[in-house]
Amino acid sequence: MEDKEVTNLMTDRARAIAAAYETLESSEAPFAVHVLASGSQGNATLITYKNTTILVDAGISARRITNGLKAVGLGLDKLSAICITHEHTDHMAGLPQLLKQCNVPVYTRAGTMRELVNRKNLDTKAFCVLTKNNFTIGDLQIETFRTSHDAADPMGLSCYNGKHKLTFMTDTGLVDDTMLKNMDESDLLVLEANYDPQMLKYGPYPFDLKKRVAGPYGHLSNEHAAQALLMMKRPEHLQAVMAHRSEKNNEQAVVTDTVTTALTAEGLIMKQDITIFHGQPKEMVTIRA
Numbered sequence: 001m002e003d004k005e006v007t008n009l010m011t012d013r014a015r016a017i018a019a020a021y022e023t024l025e026s027s028e029a030p031f032a033v034h035v036l037a038s039g040s041q042g043n044a045t046l047i048t049y050k051n052t053t054i055l056v057d058a059g060i061s062a063r064r065i066t067n068g069l070k071a072v073g074l075g076l077d078k079l080s081a082i083c084i085t086h087e088h089t090d091h092m093a094g095l096p097q098l099l100k101q102c103n104v105p106v107y108t109r110a111g112t113m114r115e116l117v118n119r120k121n122l123d124t125k126a127f128c129v130l131t132k133n134n135f136t137i138g139d140l141q142i143e144t145f146r147t148s149h150d151a152a153d154p155m156g157l158s159c160y161n162g163k164h165k166l167t168f169m170t171d172t173g174l175v176d177d178t179m180l181k182n183m184d185e186s187d188l189l190v191l192e193a194n195y196d197p198q199m200l201k202y203g204p205y206p207f208d209l210k211k212r213v214a215g216p217y218g219h220l221s222n223e224h225a226a227q228a229l230l231m232m233k234r235p236e237h238l239q240a241v242m243a244h245r246s247e248k249n250n251e252q253a254v255v256t257d258t259v260t261t262a263l264t265a266e267g268l269i270m271k272q273d274i275t276i277f278h279g280q281p282k283e284m285v286t287i288r289a
């Protein structure tokens with residue numbers, strides 16, 4: 001019954017991915033990023049390579065995360081680690097339920113752990129507190145870095161498999177040198193493009209919230225994201241998922257337009273030098289190296 005329900009929920013794209021995975025031995029699985037959900041309603045992303053599967057953020061229900069794993073041909077038992085970037089609800093709402101269902105280490109910075117433990121009454125034993133920026137999870141080398149956001153101890157992260165690099169960075173009000181360095185040479189990128197400044201200015205948010213979103217500890221605008229793409233050292237071909245798009249202060253077409261205009265003005269050729277994708281609130285988006 002449950003399997004049937006799950007199958008019905010799978011999109012054609014997810015079915016194709018699951019079929020592709022079935023034909024591969026797990027040791028041959030490509031380096032892939034599956035953005036299960038992206039936006040202010042909830043964020044969760046799977047990073048898969050060989051036998052390593054990392055969940056970055058758990059801001060959707062444990063059931064949806066489990067369905068996402070099934071869609072890529074994996075079970076909850078295949079999860080190697082959970083990384084929580086920060087304690088905001090849209091990044092951790094599903095974590096307590098998920099931890100009831102599996103015994104997977106949760107990697108966070110100390111401040112984030114304290115907030116999660118206090119707010120959700122979680123056991124500190126579930127956590128691996130990061131005392132350094134470089135560590136290994138299974139087949140992937142991870143490097144974390146601080147983001148600029150109004151949370152206790154927010155982070156982004158890069159993953160290397162020896163050949164390819166993925167960087168995940170959402171929920172940051174600005175991009176500094178350390179963040180850019182982490183973005184450098186990434187083949188795969190999940191990068192926030194949260195708001196369009198005009199839509200935010202004339203949109204429904206109260207003034208204080210507008211100030212927060214656009215401030216140095218808020219979120220990246222489409223323009224900020226485009227500038228970061230231009231400033232980073234890009235590989236021959238970069239695939240970038242534009243993520244955490246605001247429902248009220250942005251639209252997918254506006255993201256595409258702003259980013260494409262900025263990049264082509266600097267001579268980049270879309271789909272040749274860079275291909276952009278869009279994270280969705282309720283649909284899985286996959287890029288692979």
Ligand SMILES: [Zn+2]
Nearest residue numbers: 086088149171
């Ligand atoms: Zn946040």
Ligand SMILES: [Zn+2]
Nearest residue numbers: 088090091171
């Ligand atoms: Zn967020």
